[in-house]
Amino acid sequence: MSNICILTKKKKISKNKISHSNIKNKCFKNINFKKKKIWINNNFKVLKISTKSIKIIKKCIF
16 A cells, blocks of 8 residues: 555655755655544445544544
């Protein structure tokens, strides 16, 4: 399974890790993924979604 959120289309971003001497090394920042059970088409599906999309879902439901 890829590291892209289904709902918000978020993915990992590239950034530079900068040392004290200003040397730049490329690194990646991953997304905060959680596995959640969501009721879809009369049964539960386990989805790997970001925490931001979990907040959006909670806002829409309540």
